[in-house]
Amino acid sequence: MSVTIAIIGAGSIGFTKKLVSDILCVPELRDARIALTDINPRNLAMAEEIVRRIVEANGLPTTVVAEGDRRRALEGARYVINCTRIGGLEAYASDIQIPLKYGVDQCVGDTICAGGILYGQRNVPAILDFCRDIREVAEPGARLLNYANPMAINTWAAIDHGGVDTIGLCHGVQNGWRQIASALGVPREELDYICTGINHQTWYVDLRHNGRHIEKDELVAAFERHPVFSQQEKVRIDVLKRFGFYSTESNGHLSEYLPWYRKRPDEIGRWIDMSDWIHGETGGYLRYSTESRNWFETDFPAFLEEAGQRLDPARRTDEHASHIIEALETGRTYRGHFNVKNRGIITNLPADCIVESTGFVDRFGLNMVSDLTLPLGCAATCQASVDVQRMAVRAAVTGDVDLLKLSVLHDPLVGAICSPEEVWQMVDEMLVAQAAWLPQYADAIPAARERLSRGTVPTRQWAGAARREVRSVEEVREATAARRTMGALGQRPGA
CATH class of the missing domain: 3.90.1820.10 (AglA-like glucosidase)
Known part of the structure; x- marks a missing residue:
């Protein structure tokens, strides 16, 4: 069964393109399910179009889904990558x-x-929401890979208060x-x-x-x-x-x-x-x-x-x-x-x-x-x-x-x-x-x-x-x- 990799904040389009391209360079990951989610429908649509273009241009068996509903995107995910900027x-x-x-x-x-410090105050409630969804709908033991700043504050909150295995x-x-x-x-x-x-x-x-x-x-x-x-x-x-x-x-x-x-x-x-x-x-x-x-x-x-x-x-x-x-x-x-x-x-x-x-x-x-x-x-x-x-x-x-x-x-x-x-x-x-x-x-x-x-x-x-x-x-x-x-x-x- 292929692995599901979810990206929260996939509307960070340039970074999403880079991450997905890297993942699909690994032969064993080319049949992965890439689930994209973002609160900005326009950016999410652009991210989806770019990722689908990568998959199609390379003739890959990768499955690409884009979901405005974060919980649906996280369903069954083994890896969740956080690229959000809370408050924009x-x-x-x-x-x-x-x-x-x-x-x-x-x-x-x-x-x-x-x-x-104030950026961290905006992030932590969102991080805890992400962690709740991961615990409830992702694959058991799913890992959160956090790219979002403030790195230490976000990772600290996810581990101590979110209950999710997190790597910053x-x-x-x-x-x-x-x-x-x-x-x-x-x-x-x-x-x-x-x-x-x-x-x-x-x-x-x-x-x-x-x-x-x-x-x-x-x-x-x-x-x-x-x-x-x-x-x-x-x-x-x-x-x-x-x-x-x-x-x-x-x-x-x-x-x-x-x-x-x-x-x-x-x-x-x-x-x-x-x-x-x-x-x-x-x-x-x-x-x-x-x-x-x-x-x-x-x-x-x-x-x-x-x-x-x-x-x-x-x-x-x-x-x-x-x-x-x-x-x-x-x-x-x-x-x-x-x-x-x-x-x-x-x-x-x-x-x-x-x-x-x-x-x-x-x-x-x-x-x-x-x-x-x-x-x-x-x-x-x-x-x-x-x-x-x-x-x-x-x-x-x-x-x-x-x-x-x-x-x-x-x-x-x-x-x-x-x-x-x-x-x-x-x-x-x-x-x-x-x-x-x-x-x-x-x-x-x-x-x-x-x-x-x-x-x-x-x-x-x-x-x-x-x-x-x-x-x-x-x-x-x-x-x-x-x-x-x-x-x-x-x-x-x-x-």
């Missing part, structure tokens, strides 16, 4: 815009910081590995590593080129002499120098998890690079996501044409999902980095937290490497985030406004910028703005609205230290064409 761009915009009024300048705002998946480790290999000027396949920590704050604690250990000074020198990375990764390089270990996450991501690089507006420009949003632009991911949505809706025929190409297993990506499913179904061992409960994996982080670390998957399941110890500086920054995440999860499950505010207050960057009074008012403002996606706070919203009406904390309309306007579809098309031209000529953007 409307809610996400307030994650960025409201904290700016209080001086909190975020690049991404989807993990911790004020935006990431991110591609930060792979991206950092490729970057390190490029900086060192060595083939990727010659570079081995052990990476451990928490999601988006994972550390390359051991790097080896053909068995030779790469020391800190060699890695620092490689990044500082690189013509591109030396400009784009200033925060990561500074952290490498001071901590002794390279972090997985982009310059923009890392800068908002720490209290030192984005707290003074006049210094933010020193640490970021505006050549691409991911290097620290204010609200960069919000701008990118908005442009991507507009571009996709306009250029859907081109995506559909691309979906009609023959699958090439050699071009299968290193997104974890297909490799995990392959390992569990065939026994072919897969090594990767996964978000799971700690329980002794990292000795100097709490047992209950979600860590991202090295593990192996085969027919017997996921087996994590245990008894790893983080360097003290790396552990300290992770611990600060873990405490924030723990409070955020409990607040999201219980609807405890006071605990939510304490979570935001203890966030490293927010705490470096805001007073307690400012945090209390900022959270009230975000609760009111996002009330439609926060069912657990329904009874608390009227009081938050009342407090806001009497608020005494002054705010300002601030675009941030490094903001760019959302580009039109025409401007995105021109930039895309220019990148393709430079790529064909072997040039880098900005070179």
